Amino acid sequence: MTSRVALVTGGTGGIGTAICKKLAGNGHRVATNYRNEEKAKAWQQQMKADGYDIALFKGDVCNPAEAEAMVRQVEAELGPVEILINNAGITRDSTFHKMSAQQWGDVIDTNLNSVFNMTRPVIEGMRERKWGRIIQISSINGLKGQYGQANYAAAKAGMHGFTISLARENAKLGITVNTVSPGYVATDMVMAVPEEVRAKIAADIPTGRLGKPEEIAYAVAFLVDEQAAWITGSNLDINGGHHMGW
Numbered sequence: 001m002t003s004r005v006a007l008v009t010g011g012t013g014g015i016g017t018a019i020c021k022k023l024a025g026n027g028h029r030v031a032t033n034y035r036n037e038e039k040a041k042a043w044q045q046q047m048k049a050d051g052y053d054i055a056l057f058k059g060d061v062c063n064p065a066e067a068e069a070m071v072r073q074v075e076a077e078l079g080p081v082e083i084l085i086n087n088a089g090i091t092r093d094s095t096f097h098k099m100s101a102q103q104w105g106d107v108i109d110t111n112l113n114s115v116f117n118m119t120r121p122v123i124e125g126m127r128e129r130k131w132g133r134i135i136q137i138s139s140i141n142g143l144k145g146q147y148g149q150a151n152y153a154a155a156k157a158g159m160h161g162f163t164i165s166l167a168r169e170n171a172k173l174g175i176t177v178n179t180v181s182p183g184y185v186a187t188d189m190v191m192a193v194p195e196e197v198r199a200k201i202a203a204d205i206p207t208g209r210l211g212k213p214e215e216i217a218y219a220v221a222f223l224v225d226e227q228a229a230w231i232t233g234s235n236l237d238i239n240g241g242h243h244m245g246w
Contacts, residue, residue: 010088014187018213061114111155132175167233176232183239206241
């Protein structure tokens with residue numbers, strides 16, 4: 001397998017960490033961003049203890065200038081970004097009739113505008129080199145909606161439109177663009193939900209359990225692979241059968 005430079009946003013979270021580990025384990029040079037330096041250093045130490053060398057770069061994906069500066073720093077230290085995983089995401093849940101403009105804007109900025117901010121600085125280089133992999137980490141709720149998540153669902157659904165448009169523009173240049181839509185995964189955030197609530201969620205999933213971060217990372221690694229060159233403009237649902245479409 002050819003070793004590539006992979007940049008994963010939101011890599012210090014549950015799914016992001018699994019993606020970083022999987023790509024690094026496959027021989028890629030992996031970088032991720034951070035905003036909280038103390039938390040980031042503790043995370044990096046844990047990665048090293050686990051046997052993974054993940055590069056950390058400071059940068060707010062919501063800020064176009066910071067995002068571009070971060071990309072340039074990654075490229076200066078590791079080489080051209082050939083794999084981009086747009087994984088950064090937050091929730092600010094509220095029923096829409098009570099939702100503030102701040103709650104709406106924060107989620108749109110982090111979950112959707114960041115996709116532009118991160119992809120724009122890397123796309124020209126990918127086009128020049130005629131190779132690239134861009135993957136958006138969306139959500140089951142971008143497909144089926146969710147009570148109290150009009151902001152989150154709108155942002156995650158927007159990722160799909162971005163994916164299929166960018167895929168069309170760059171398909172002839174060796175660049176694939178795809179989306180992965182996880183269902184309910186056993187990350188720290190989900191596991192913090194009361195056990196009885198988690199039990200109800202799992203009972204509604206045909207496989208009878210929550211997903212594992214590693215299962216999402218496996219899908220990302222599959223789409224990144226050299227042999228996945230004919231898969232573009234697609235969305236891969238990974239939700240244990242919780243939501244099925246065709």
